[in-house]
Amino acid sequence: MTIAVLLKQVPDTTAKITVSNGRVDENAVSKWSFSPYDEYALEAALQLKESMGGELVAITAGPARCEKLLRDAAAVGADNLVHISAENINDFDSTQMQKLLAAAVEKSGSSVVFCGKQAADTNSGSTGPGVAELIGASCITMVSEVISDSGGYLATRPSSSGHEKVAVSAPCVFAFDKGVVEMRRPNVRGIMMAKKKPIETWSIEELGLDLGTSGISIDSHSPPAEKPPGQKFEGADSVSTVVGKLRDEANVI
């Protein structure tokens, strides 16, 4: 069995985002990392593979810098690495991005797909369910744990009263929230092996895709609106003043 993990390289959550000429300046990003939810997905996929055998293929789309992400995934245990070469994935709309990833999942022969519930840059959460729709799979989102169970899978997700365990069969997509276990750290042997691991690079043409044109156009990026400076008070004696202001100025209590 082949398990696919969809990974996205994003600016590290500690990185400052700067805007120049109406676009987020990627050259100013100090550090690129796994999108945090993808790390939980990768760890859960590794554990599932360890419990039932099979192969794990790590798939990412983006420019050349994304190869580092695949090496990092290999260092913790990904068996095969696929880089969908695309210079500026930010110009794709959701339809185009999902077509690309769905084609790669199908080409990899995977019947189970792990991904993060949303990426830390676009914050959308469309990829997991969208890819599931295109490959005709079930999808469970906000997952924190997946185990194999009587030929299928048992996934834990939130419910209105707490959590629930739901059963699902392949083909299926699991979109991960923060999981139960943090991503393992690579050991030296893993890092050495990862350096030698071949990366398969697939172009959009090789995937046999005609992505058409994007249905949306990005007009601009801008920094978040500056908040006017607030009022600052010293000492706990001011608490009652602030509570009064919350009632009379802000009308929120």
Add this chain to the structure above:
Amino acid sequence: MQCTVIAETVGDSLHPITSQLIGAASSLGASPIVVVPGGIGSEEAASIDGVSKVVSVVGDCFSTFDGGAWATALSPQCNGVIITGATSNGREVAARIAAKRGVPIIQDVTGLSDGITITRPIYSGKAVETTTVSGDCVITLRANAFDSAGSGGSAAVNVVDQSVDVSIAVKEAINKATERLDVSEADIIISGGRGIGQKENFSHLEEVADIIGAAVGASRAVVDEWGMPHSMQVGQTGKTVTPSLYIAVGISGAIQHLAGMRSSKYIVAINKDPEAPIFGVADYGIVATWEDAVPALKAALSSL
């Protein structure tokens, strides 16, 4: 412009965001069709101002949440620009409907204007993106970002029976330990961070929360280090919240935390360090220890 709103329900009534979705559709000049999954709250939807028609979609598939099945059942009733709430279920159904119809989706929208021009936060609020869509699309709207439509409408309700196979079966329900309000649902949130010393001190924040009907949130540091439930975590790898009032106690204000709460309507920060970054986003900052400020807060709120 043709526009369809997919209602969001909670328990056996409409979720308040539904009225905001209708308000947003009306602001674009549309008289939306409202599609109600499972038929819950159809009459209520029909009474909201600006609604042209309610389609109540009923079927066994609505007893379990399966985004794929729901999308299959709801999509045939939708037309034009499709709007849902940017809740976890709303986002999933919306993404599947968009993929099914081959139209783009834009999630977590905070501003809409004619045309359609859409604004939304990206990089967890560290930047804002403005996009223009031509043609049909699916958009999900952030809770509390749009004004609710009024009531007084009297749209017709059509009932459609739509049977669809569900591919997910609930095997086991695990109830949460407390009946506390969830941070993503709350209008007031009081959150604690490392500055409150230890896990046990959250009981003081819970007492404040009980007085004003607030939810209790937490920073990533205390979720990871003290084992607080992840459901409480506000920030980039937790929940993004937009309550009317957010009270941060002993939270320094790491960039990832600010990303999750900076669009709250009013922010109160209590921190003993006058240089803490949280004061940069606070409407009302109080430089004090939590040991002094929280009892004072309790007393002041009790006497309102």
